[in-house]
Amino acid sequence: MSDEFLSLSRDKWRELPAGGETLGRTYSGDLLSLDDASLMAHWRRMNEAAVVPDVRGWFHCLYGDVFAGRRVVEVGSGFGFDGISFLARGAHWTFSDLVLDNLNLVRRVVESLGLGERASYLHVENERSFAGLKGGPYDAVWAIGSLHHAPFDIARTETLDLLQHLKAGGRWIELTYPYERWLREGALPFSEFGKRTDGERTPWAEWYDLEKVKRRLFPSRTTTILDFTTGGGNFGWVDLRVDELNPDSRQSPEVSLMGYPATALNQASLKALPGEWRLVCPPHIWWYAMSVGLEYAIQQLGSLPLPGLGYAVDLEIEVQSGSVGVVLADENPDSFVGRERILDARPSTHRVTVLTYDAAKPAQLLVRNTIHGVASQVRIRSAALRFAA
Ligand SMILES: C[S@@+](CC[C@H](N)C(=O)[O-])C[C@H]1O[C@@H](n2cnc3c(N)ncnc32)[C@H](O)[C@@H]1O
CATH class of the missing domain: 2.60.120.430 (Galactose-binding lectin)
Structure with missing residues (x-):
């Protein structure tokens, strides 16, 4: 069931948000067919739109120094706008994605920018791929608009595996879609809600609030560092410090x-x-x-x-x-x-x-x-x- 779902997702996520909120979506495969100079010119254009203060600039500013010299694993890195910015500021970054083309594209950009030394990559082939994550233990998990695109149980399996590679005291940071947005857009089944948020072929989008994110990490104990909505109420931001890692795969009854x-x-x-x-x-x-x-x-x-x-x-x-x-x-x-x-x-x-x-x-x-x-x-x-x- 999860393999089937993830293969549907893989077909969708060949197409990614192309930076900012105005450039629509682009297929990574189309960009990969470009020569290096054209690819870089295109990526830079998307990145410029993505890193304006109101979109990603504020969190690049907030976490740039926090991540310098640290090890971070990103879940669903897409076009790599976040990881590449943090790499350039001294982080060690592991990009992971369901779609191999997305990772290949990020790798080409990272190499062109001469940032390859502190970068690594993981192809998410199934819901247990993070069990085999290398390069840890990590200081942070970074999941910007990714884990909410899988049903809770799949995202929980990925979460529990990721937690095994996180240091105690490490950070868990997510961008989510808030409950209020889900209500506003018609309280649709999650299989339909994704079509509203990310386009027709999106198989899933699920609302999260702080407590639902924590429930996915249960029974690890966390301290809430940040919990607020941003982007005009369209996004939630959750930043947790994971104080005590308690491996237990049972859901809280x-x-x-x-x-x-x-x-x-x-x-x-x-x-x-x-x-x-x-x-x-x-x-x-x-x-x-x-x-x-x-x-x-x-x-x-x-x-x-x-x-x-x-x-x-x-x-x-x-x-x-x-x-x-x-x-x-x-x-x-x-x-x-x-x-x-x-x-x-x-x-x-x-x-x-x-x-x-x-x-x-x-x-x-x-x-x-x-x-x-x-x-x-x-x-x-x-x-x-x-x-x-
Ligand atoms: C909306 S895009 C966001 C990309 C990037 N984080 C960004 O902020 O632009 C969703 C990304 O999450 C990845 N993704 C979706 N479901 C996933 C899952 N269950 N596990 C890991 N990655 C997933 C997709 O491949 C895609 O790259």
């Missing part, structure tokens, strides 16, 4: 909370419908409105795969009016065991994850009103408990 009893608090109105909780909060700021006990769901999750893991609840919530806070707490509602997330009313669904600090065990999931004088109205469409590293 999850337990849906939707069937569990929820309690209305402070005369909130709460309706449990199939697949949905509808809540109207009391119209006072900070008043609790709803509690879901977690004891049985935690039992259902089973034993911790590793000591010291925390818990997370992933939720989809429509906030129709007002503003609500969602948080994990112990038996005493005022004793939060993680950070509260505050969600304002908006036309589209919020996707949010609330977490415990480190290894705390939560007793309940709480929702409360977080706006003065408005009885906030919400629909909770899904809530699932899992372990978090």
Whole structure:
């Protein structure tokens, strides 16, 4: 199944974003047929469009000194705009790609620029190719718009192999498509969403937020260095420091909370419908409105795969009016065991994850009103408990 998918992908990614946001896409095979001078002239034109500050210039500036003298492996290097820039500033760079022509093209440009000494290449022939990665251990993994083009399970297999070659304390940096972009473009199946983001023949594009990237690395422990959207809301940027590498290929199990009893608090109105909780909060700021006990769901999750893991609840919530806070707490509602997330009313669904600090065990999931004088109205469409590293 993954071989079939990757061969479809390989057929698509012979054609790559040609720099900037205005030059469209180009086939690497067409460029390879050019003589050296024409190839370099073409590549330089694309690169100039790509490295303007608003597109890649800002991150070339941000990471140039960080990567000098370091070893970085790039997943899906395309036309090599990033790796070649960092090579020129002193990094040791491993380019990897599904498509051999893409790598051959990058190799020709790298050699023409006299940067070959610190460059190496890996052809991604299948989902386990990164197991055989050479040249490590690496200081960073760089995946700019690549891993989200494979179904989560394939990307996870590649991720777990890549982690084996990363130093503890190394960085994991990705450019993603945010959940909000996916919603805006019609919440399409991932097999269709890619057509919107990268053209007709794109077999897959999947949204990611910070917690979904971390879940792909689970159960390795990370510290978040950067997490924001850029490019007018079209891209997400996630930069993690991988503090502790915990090899374990099992996915984190999850337990849906939707069937569990929820309690209305402070005369909130709460309706449990199939697949949905509808809540109207009391119209006072900070008043609790709803509690879901977690004891049985935690039992259902089973034993911790590793000591010291925390818990997370992933939720989809429509906030129709007002503003609500969602948080994990112990038996005493005022004793939060993680950070509260505050969600304002908006036309589209919020996707949010609330977490415990480190290894705390939560007793309940709480929702409360977080706006003065408005009885906030919400629909909770899904809530699932899992372990978090
Ligand atoms: C949208 S292009 C981005 C290229 C380059 N990173 C850039 O920023 O211009 C996607 C790249 O990811 C590669 N790719 C797609 N799926 C991949 C996968 N599952 N594993 C490794 N590379 C993949 C493609 O071959 C292609 O080079």
